[in-house]
Amino acid sequence: MGPPLVFPGVEDHYPNSLTLKQVQILFRHGERTPVHRSIQQWDKWGFPIFWPLCESSRSSRTGLINPKIKQVTTFEYEREIETLTEEDPSPLFATAGKKGICTEGQLTDRGRLSGHYLGEQLRELYVDKLAFLPRNFTKHSDIYLRTTGIVRSRETLQQVFNGLYPLNGHSVTPKILERFPFEENLHPMVHCPRLSELRRQFRAAAAKKWNPQLEEASQVLRDILSNPEGKITVGDDNNKDEAWAIVDTYSSALAHNIKAPPGFANRQVVNTVAKAALEAEFVGYGKNAEMKQLGMGRFFAEVLQRMTIGDPIMSDNVAEISQMLGQKETKVYRKVPLLALYGAHDSSIGAILSSLGVFDYRWINFTSHITFELFEEKIKSSTWSLGGPGKFVRVKYNGRPMTISACEPKGKHWGDDGSFCTMAAFQELLRSVSPRDWSSQCKEHLGELAPELSEVSEEVTALV
Numbered sequence: 001m002g003p004p005l006v007f008p009g010v011e012d013h014y015p016n017s018l019t020l021k022q023v024q025i026l027f028r029h030g031e032r033t034p035v036h037r038s039i040q041q042w043d044k045w046g047f048p049i050f051w052p053l054c055e056s057s058r059s060s061r062t063g064l065i066n067p068k069i070k071q072v073t074t075f076e077y078e079r080e081i082e083t084l085t086e087e088d089p090s091p092l093f094a095t096a097g098k099k100g101i102c103t104e105g106q107l108t109d110r111g112r113l114s115g116h117y118l119g120e121q122l123r124e125l126y127v128d129k130l131a132f133l134p135r136n137f138t139k140h141s142d143i144y145l146r147t148t149g150i151v152r153s154r155e156t157l158q159q160v161f162n163g164l165y166p167l168n169g170h171s172v173t174p175k176i177l178e179r180f181p182f183e184e185n186l187h188p189m190v191h192c193p194r195l196s197e198l199r200r201q202f203r204a205a206a207a208k209k210w211n212p213q214l215e216e217a218s219q220v221l222r223d224i225l226s227n228p229e230g231k232i233t234v235g236d237d238n239n240k241d242e243a244w245a246i247v248d249t250y251s252s253a254l255a256h257n258i259k260a261p262p263g264f265a266n267r268q269v270v271n272t273v274a275k276a277a278l279e280a281e282f283v284g285y286g287k288n289a290e291m292k293q294l295g296m297g298r299f300f301a302e303v304l305q306r307m308t309i310g311d312p313i314m315s316d317n318v319a320e321i322s323q324m325l326g327q328k329e330t331k332v333y334r335k336v337p338l339l340a341l342y343g344a345h346d347s348s349i350g351a352i353l354s355s356l357g358v359f360d361y362r363w364i365n366f367t368s369h370i371t372f373e374l375f376e377e378k379i380k381s382s383t384w385s386l387g388g389p390g391k392f393v394r395v396k397y398n399g400r401p402m403t404i405s406a407c408e409p410k411g412k413h414w415g416d417d418g419s420f421c422t423m424a425a426f427q428e429l430l431r432s433v434s435p436r437d438w439s440s441q442c443k444e445h446l447g448e449l450a451p452e453l454s455e456v457s458e459e460v461t462a463l464v
Contacts, residue, residue: 019376042260148343224246303430375420
């Protein structure tokens with residue numbers, strides 16, 4: 001299933017001298033079907049075009065309004081997929097005796113299980129081992145739940161919560177929050193002209209670097225390309241054989257134990273295509289200050305806000321953080337939640353890790369997750385004078401503590417463990433990757449080339 005969360009000796013990662021105060025976790029959705037139609041070229045190898053892996057979502061229910069009885073009733077139905085082919089334009093049931101056919105990009109039964117297992121692991125760690133979370137869910141103020149508007153992310157969040165608190169483990173109905181698209185900050189694929197421009201520039205720079213190196217991959221994988229004369233590339237959304245689309249489809253097959261075409265047995269080729277795709281998509285967030293701020297910057301500001309609002313030592317930061325979030329008026333939470341769960345995407349995780357300087361450019365697995373843990377010292381020490389009452393923040397990726405370079409210098413971390421950033425160091429870091437005014441910055445510097453790309457300015461300008 002998904003990456004492991006709880007590692008052997010987990011108690012060693014939670015020192016007795018520190019008290020866990022809050023946890024925020026952003027995770028990618030569970031396993032899904034491919035979102036790209038390039039797989040239609042793979043069926044000659046026995047690769048399925050239709051994936052019967054969504055039996056759990058075959059039966060559905062929705063609310064109906066009946067004006068005669070003046071109440072909402074439940075309507076249950078079964079969903080089947082109908083498709084047309086070029087050879088036969090007449091309606092054809094794609095189910096063909098198979099149940100639970102998935103649509104493109106749909107969370108599969110295995111993806112639902114992965115979300116549930118992640119929730120169970122969270123319960124094992126934060127409820128059973130650390131006794132940080134209550135055994136039963138009784139108050140909405142304890143847990144904050146939010147997802148993007150993409151169905152697979154919402155459904156994964158539902159599964160994660162059910163693994164954390166089974167149906168018999170909560171006495172109140174959970175509230176899952178979503179935002180309007182123009183207010184979304186859980187992924188960087190938002191309408192921001194300057195961010196879109198910078199992404200195009202860095203993708204063009206990646207194309208200049210990687211496309212010649214992808215010639216060999218195009219030869220090895222020629223049998224699965226949409227065009228026999230085509231090439232695998234990065235930076236070209238109009239190419240059906242774009243590197244991201246190919247590796248994404250392959251990773252979906254691998255996650256469901258579906259045998260891929262023989263060309264994928266060449267691991268060196270697959271790794272080259274994957275690295276090219278990842279670099280084209282995320283390297284800009286690690287190099288360019290504007291991309292850090294405009295991509296996931298508002299989310300960083302919100303993480304910091306959720307940690308510090310309600311803390312009297314930090315309350316003077318409320319107005320500044322609210323401005324980063326693009327809020328016209330300062331908003332104060334009545335109670336800081338113990339746990340925040342965010343249902344998001346691989347684009348979210350890659351941008352966050354790259355912005356923090358800890359991305360290893362390996363493919364982001366389904367249900368991969370980034371954890372922000374807030375700690376407080378039990379006994380007063382010298383760190384109380386460094387921007388907070390002995391508070392520290394640790395970032396984990398798939399359960400492993402990450403050491404962030406900004407927190408490595410002496411005085412910027414707890415004891416000898418560089419993964420525990422002082423709150424002052426963490427605030428300084430998140431301020432550097434958060435926008436001063438996101439809406440305004442999205443309209444600034446349009447037409448300008450990212451300074452990091454000055455050495456290849458002519459080539460990039462020609463490709464954008």
